[in-house]
Amino acid sequence: MKRGTQISGFLGWLAITFAAAALGAWASSSAATFYTTLALPAWAPPAGVFGPVWTLLYALMAVAAWRVWRERGWRGAQPALRLYLLQLAVNALWSWLFFGWKLGALAFADILLLIALVCATIVRFARVSRIAAVMLLPYLAWIVFACALNYAVWRANPALL
Template sequence: MSRRPLSAQILGLLAWLALAFTAAAVGAVASVEAGSFYRQLLRPAWAPPASAFGPVWTVLYLMMGVAAWLVWRERGAPRLGLALGVFVAQLTVNALWSWLFFVWHLGAWAFADALLLFGLIAMTMGLFWRVHRLAALLLLPYLAWVTFASALTWSVWLNNPALLL
């Protein structure tokens, strides 16, 4: 495998960060009224305050962008296109969750989306591991957070049948 020239690596890093934060922005658009909706919901005692989500997701999107960049810069790596394709797919599924939950109030679909997202992150990590191990490890906090968020989605959905379908 050969690495890309430094100028291409810098532009690549900026592009992968831009892609990750574009997914964040798509989710954020759906989350404009999330705070007030979240406060209406019956939540488990272990649910974090609404103010915790923004900082956590910011760090996770940063780590995602860096992870994708670490993989992308390894030209000629086996399954490079597949690894990055699955990464982009999980970003799309990630952005969809906010729309399902906060805009359309579809709890069952949001939970299904979270489970799909978990699977896609795990697949991305496996594919990244073959190319750049640090890239895969950078996604570990993301997988952990989505595991927690999946449990939270399940709990909130079940406890709010009048607000979430």
């Protein structure tokens, strides 16, 4: 693959991934304020932790997708990359369900689906690039933690979620 094509692809996967992040962030514009009104478990991180963590995770995700695309191109990696795109959409939807529409139960169902999709994406990525699959492991760990937090916050705040 030519260097110019690789660079364009890299920028494309960054753009796609951070567009999904922006869509989720749009729903989360008042998240920091809302988060402080919630009854939180003692193990909940401060609101300021989420932005930097998600930025790092989205960067890792984009590089992982790019590595898979670079190895096989769209045609050769289509099943893996379609799963990646689907999990991005489900990820963005979570912010709307939890912060935008305050639907805690649906947000919890969404994040369970997200975990399954990310696991499937990791398996598919591993068939193309083990490094790309490993790059998604911090994301998986974070969303498993977020799932537990989602559940705890939803159950502790029935009037708000």
